[in-house]
Structures are given as structure tokens and as C-alpha cells.
Amino acid sequence: MGEPADRHSATPATGGFPDPDTAKDFPAFQELLSQVRGSVSYGELARQAARTGSTLSSSSAHHVINKPDIPRSDRNRQHIATVLRIRGMRAEDVEKWLTVLDRLWQAELHPQDGQDADALAGDTSPVPSPAGDTPSQATGRRRLAITAGAVLVAGLAATLVLLLGPGHSPDTGPPAPAASGWPVASTGPVPEVAPDPPLSGPVAAPSGTGTYKTTADGDVWQWSGRGTTWQRIGVSAKKLYAGPAGVFAVGLHDDVLRGYTGRPGHWVTVSEPAADFAISTTRLYRLAKGHSAVHEWNAATRTWKKIKGPAQQLYGGGAGLFATDPEGGRISLYSGTPGRWDVIGTAGADFAVTGDSLYGLDLDKTQVRRWSGHAFSWSRAGGAATRLYAGRQGLYASNPQDGILWQYSGTPDQWYPVSAAGADFALRGTALYRLAADRSGIWRRDPATQDWQQISGPARTLTAAG
Structure with missing residues (x-):
């Protein structure tokens, strides 16, 4: 198109x-x-x-x-x-x-x-x-x-x-290689000691629709909630994280994590490059480069605190923060006290956190299981799946045969189809969003009518604030 x-x-x-x-x-x-x-x-x-x-x-x-x-x-x-x-x-x-x-x-x-x-x-x-x-x-x-x-x-x-704030689309000419494109003053590492005060204010909680995308050129956009109208709020991003803790973007050229202050064009440096990040309720977590440690962000002091040693991947959501071990892949739940993690399950191909539960996909991807809340106690929720998606509204899984997205009813083995295949899906409140399989557009499922409506043209990534 x-x-x-x-x-x-x-x-x-x-x-x-x-x-x-x-x-x-x-x-x-x-x-x-x-x-x-x-x-x-x-x-x-x-x-x-x-x-x-x-x-x-x-x-x-x-x-x-x-x-x-x-x-x-x-x-x-x-x-x-x-x-x-x-x-x-x-x-x-x-x-x-x-x-x-x-x-x-x-x-x-x-x-x-x-x-x-x-x-x-x-x-x-x-x-x-x-x-x-x-x-x-x-x-x-x-x-x-x-x-x-x-x-x-x-x-x-x-x-x-x-003029570095949001506005018109960039010219077709190549950008200057020396400039990162980010409207921030600090792009260096964020140490575990208190740095200077924020340059543009604190990171703000998501507002409005809480639905974001990046385009092929790295621009960051937020949906207005009306038709196909979006507002550009940042530039040069490769990946977004969004949740109650705020909206964060990984730099396209430097991998630095920056947080959105709520003012288009105004972002503040939050972290040096890392292997992964995760949001659980109002908390932001970081998996250090090399997977050597897990850190928790203190927004008030703008410092990072170590809460765990090596980890393979982080999963965050309303039910808490979870991490898999680099050796063996066992999954653990963070207790809230640095250094204290409870092992709750064995390795899985994928995990997803809803508002009150953790779900896992078996290593061979033949079963979806739900954690009961007790160590190593899991029950069957469904059959084969390719990937899991979750939010406050519940759990979704893509079918390995045709990529169709199915929603879990809450009763074991009872699922119903809700969407055609997509490159990615995102959840916000009771709304569900789909990035087309060829990334040619973004679609939104109306919670009341269950109808799908196109809200955007081509996009590279899709993110919603849970």
C-alpha cells in the first residue's frame, strides 16, 4: 500500500x-x-x-x-x-x-x-x-x-x-553519522551511584491510548485513539518497552535505554546497553550485558541495584518478575528482596505473565501450562502453540499450523480464535492490537464489537502498555 x-x-x-x-x-x-x-x-x-x-x-x-x-x-x-x-x-x-x-x-x-x-x-x-x-x-x-x-x-x-522535538517527517537525505538523533543531553552509562538530576524531568507513566510503534526509520509514534492519527514522540529507536513504569526505548545506533518524560521529543537516559529489560507493575528491571546480573531501577535516585546474579531472560507483568537461569533454564520468581528468588519450574520454550498468573510453553511446544502458585506445580491450559502473549486481560497463543491467534477462556483446553496471523500482538486494557504479518499495517480489535479496524500503515514494531 x-x-x-x-x-x-x-x-x-x-x-x-x-x-x-x-x-x-x-x-x-x-x-x-x-x-x-x-x-x-x-x-x-x-x-x-x-x-x-x-x-x-x-x-x-x-x-x-x-x-x-x-x-x-x-x-x-x-x-x-x-x-x-x-x-x-x-x-x-x-x-x-x-x-x-x-x-x-x-x-x-x-x-x-x-x-x-x-x-x-x-x-x-x-x-x-x-x-x-x-x-x-x-x-x-x-x-x-x-x-x-x-x-x-x-x-x-x-x-x-x-527543533529536535517532534514534527515533520525527516528528509530523504541521509542523517549525519555523528548524531544519535535522540533529543537528550546524556547518553553515557548510568552508574550504580546517583548521577546528576534528570535533564528533562522524570519518566512518566503511559498516558492516552498507551499504544506505540516504531517505523522503518526508527521514529517512535503514539496512537491518538482516533482513526489513523499518530503523534511522533521520539526518534532512532529499535525496540520499545511499555508498562506502568513508563515508556522506554532502546537506541537504534547506541543501544542505550531512554525513558519518555511525557513531552514529545523529551527523553532521559535510563541505562547503558543491556541484554534485556522487563517491566513488572511500576518497576523496571535490567538484564546486564553478558547476562551477568539482574538489576532493579530506582526512579527516585536514578540508580540501579543488583538483585540477582546471572540470568538468561526476564519476564515481567502484573503477577511479578520472573527470570530463567542460563544453565538448565529453570524459572524463578523474585521475592522482592535482593538476592532472594524462588525456583518454581523447569525450562520452557516461552513464558508469559498476565495480571495474576504465569504461563509456560513446554520445550517441545506441545503444551501450554499454568503455574499454580506453588513450586513446580503446573497444570495444563492448552495444546501446541508457537508463542505466548499476555496482559491484564488474559492469555493468548499463536497456532503453529497457521499462525492464528487464540484466546484462553480460563478453562483448560478451551480456547477460541480472535485474530489472523500477525508479526506481533500487543495488549492494552481490554483492547488487542495486531501488527500485520508483513508489517504493512496495525489493526485494533474493538473490545465491544470484536471487530478489527486498521489504525496505522506500515510499522516495524508494536508495543502497548499492558
Whole structure:
């Protein structure tokens, strides 16, 4: 099928962004800049820029306003270009804005004697002092011009930073390789000691539909709940996790885990790369790289605490956190006390956690079993299956013959078909979502009518907050 209905169109040549070449003096450029940044004040722009260390190395709003030290390396210039492309600006317009920024930067670093605001805004020819100016008056005019240029440079650079938020689809041109594409200031490892406070606020609990997808380019979208309308909330993600603890994304290029603050385009670093993550109620857990340990995230202190040694895989849900052993595959339940895990069953091909139960698929995939709540006590729930899906509404399994999805009634061996085959399924409340087998669209099953309705075009992954 064609381009999905929920994709935004690229910004037209004459809309969305003013042309910087139309401003030939400082007041005109100020007006043009204000069109881009909207109603946000210079002070707020500076504060935003100060929190974005990947683009500006300034440490406070005062520093940005009074002494801008914008890095001039190709890496940061490419980062700004990527930001603008993400916002939908055409390549030629990106270059215009970067040229203006370069010109203003040069004027700030090396102002010519007698250069005034006109030169700072675009006319590079020196402007002599008017007849009758005293040396002190000429000096005052130069200081005023330099100060205005400093504020404008800070405002423009901060505006470029703010443009990293959600908006138009990226251009078809390749992104700058040095930029991660994530609107965050910190991408390094999160140690087991308290780091600096969050840069954009805490990770927020899922809101609205709590239904998310990633597209082929790594963009993160949230369904609005209306037709095929989605809002882009992030970029450059390869995998999503969602639940009461929040919405988290694994970076497409760096494997860093980031949490969504609830504001489109605003994500905070939560963890260094890891083997796996899991959410159980309001808790987030991590399986360390190399499967060497399991950690629990403390959202208040933004630290990780070790709660278990080696593990093979994590499974989380309303019924608790479970982990399989790397040797033998036995599954254990976390007691809530670090280091204390209760072994409850043998190895399985798959496990799924509902709101109140744990289900397992035998290693040969011939039976689905339900854990009774006692160690090594399991009962049959159904026959052969390929994969299990679970949420607060119950258990689902895909048929190994045709991929059709079946829902468990709660009575052993009583299941009924609910969906055609799919590449993935997700559950949210009483709603069920399906990513088409060829990933050409996302469908939602109405809890009241049981009818399926398409809500999205092509997607790479599908996730819902349980």
C-alpha cells in the first residue's frame, strides 16, 4: 500500500520555516528568528540550550546568554543539520541556516572595528561610525552590536536545539553519522551511584491510548485513539518497552535505554546497553550485558541495584518478575528482596505473565501450562502453540499450523480464535492490537464489537502498555 496515513508530509519550500536570506538587518533577522521559535523567550531558549550538552557546552542560562561557546567541530555542525532535517527542513534551507549561524559566530568572535548590527545580521561589509560620533560613542555602538550578536547566536543555536522535538517527517537525505538523533543531553552509562538530576524531568507513566510503534526509520509514534492519527514522540529507536513504569526505548545506533518524560521529543537516559529489560507493575528491571546480573531501577535516585546474579531472560507483568537461569533454564520468581528468588519450574520454550498468573510453553511446544502458585506445580491450559502473549486481560497463543491467534477462556483446553496471523500482538486494557504479518499495517480489535479496524500503515514494531 502507499504511504501510511499517519505520516506527516515534508515541510513545503515556502512554509514552516522562514528564509534566512530575506533578513538583511538585525531587526529583520530578530523577527525572522522569532517566527521559528514562536512565543518562547530568549531566556527559556537559553535554559533549554543549557540542558542540551550534546549541542551546546554551556552549563547555565547565564553562560549561554552572556558568553556563548558553541562548539564549532564538524560533529556538532552535523548534529544541528540532523536536527533540522528531522524537523522536515529541506537540505538547501538547512545550509542557509547553518551559514547564518556561521556568519553570526564569526562576527561574535572577530568583530570588525565599526561593525554594527547590520553586519552581524548578514551584511559583512564594515559600517563606519556616523559623522560626529565620539570615540566613546563609536565604542558603545560596537559593544551594543556585539552584545546583540551574542544574544542572537545563543537564541539561534538554542532554537536549533529545540527543533529536535517532534514534527515533520525527516528528509530523504541521509542523517549525519555523528548524531544519535535522540533529543537528550546524556547518553553515557548510568552508574550504580546517583548521577546528576534528570535533564528533562522524570519518566512518566503511559498516558492516552498507551499504544506505540516504531517505523522503518526508527521514529517512535503514539496512537491518538482516533482513526489513523499518530503523534511522533521520539526518534532512532529499535525496540520499545511499555508498562506502568513508563515508556522506554532502546537506541537504534547506541543501544542505550531512554525513558519518555511525557513531552514529545523529551527523553532521559535510563541505562547503558543491556541484554534485556522487563517491566513488572511500576518497576523496571535490567538484564546486564553478558547476562551477568539482574538489576532493579530506582526512579527516585536514578540508580540501579543488583538483585540477582546471572540470568538468561526476564519476564515481567502484573503477577511479578520472573527470570530463567542460563544453565538448565529453570524459572524463578523474585521475592522482592535482593538476592532472594524462588525456583518454581523447569525450562520452557516461552513464558508469559498476565495480571495474576504465569504461563509456560513446554520445550517441545506441545503444551501450554499454568503455574499454580506453588513450586513446580503446573497444570495444563492448552495444546501446541508457537508463542505466548499476555496482559491484564488474559492469555493468548499463536497456532503453529497457521499462525492464528487464540484466546484462553480460563478453562483448560478451551480456547477460541480472535485474530489472523500477525508479526506481533500487543495488549492494552481490554483492547488487542495486531501488527500485520508483513508489517504493512496495525489493526485494533474493538473490545465491544470484536471487530478489527486498521489504525496505522506500515510499522516495524508494536508495543502497548499492558
